[in-house]
Amino acid sequence: MREPILMCWSGGKDSSLALQVILQDPQFQVVALLTTVTEDYERISMHGVRVSLLQAQAEGLHLPVEQVRIPPKASNQIYEEAMTQVLNRYRSQGVSRVVFGDLFLEDIRRYREERLAKIHMEGIFPLWLKDTKKLAQDFIQMGFRAILVCTDPKQIPSSFCGREFDQALLQDFPKDVDPCGEKGEFHTFVYDGPIFKQPIPIKKGERVQRDGFWFCDLDFEKNSLPLELANVKL
Secondary structure, three states: OOEEEEEEOOOOHHHHHHHHHHHOOOOEEEEEEEEEEEOOOOEEOOOOOEHHHHHHHHHHHOOOEEEEEEOOOOOHHHHHHHHHHHHHHHHOOOOOEEEOOOOOOHHHHHHHHHHHHOOOOEEEOOOOOOOHHHHHHHHHHOOOEEEEEEEOOOOOOHHHOOOEOOHHHHHHOOOOOOOOOOOOOEEEEEEEOOOOOOOOOEEEEEEEEEOOEEEEEEEEOHHHOOHHHOOOOO
């Protein structure tokens, strides 16, 4: 029997690469995507992506999505309590490990491991210490497609928000920017790739600045919505 595990899912490229590794490992079975969603906004926390697009990703992956719902401007304590409640439920069902797409930030990994240890769970980090330049190139070459949906103007110009994650983008990044955005320079939404059964037809909306970050709104390109996504709430 394969071990049931959870996938911590942001909808971005690092999550996608980590999930691809896990899906190729016969010892694991991903039982759900675990995503933090901000209530009232109905968007993926920090990334600002609509829940309807998250649901479309889950449909394309043939995986259920488990939403960890938090209020706007939630404190870290509120976030941790909401996450712990959901994780405890899965722990009672025999799930003891969670997959993360973290790359090299040791304090983030330590935080995750310490929180999981308190409820007798562990983390899996399939991309840990992988070369981020190679990961970024591999992501593109494998056929993944993504858009920068959130950028930190303190680290990269706002003009990068809404751009496609491609070779031209990598060439245009300032030299001190991590190509995978591991230092919080940017966040992405993946709308196509080898792990999805079909691409998600999206269109870009307005770009807005909020809470010190730039966000590019995405929505379905409704005229080209695949039949498989007809039941996804728009």
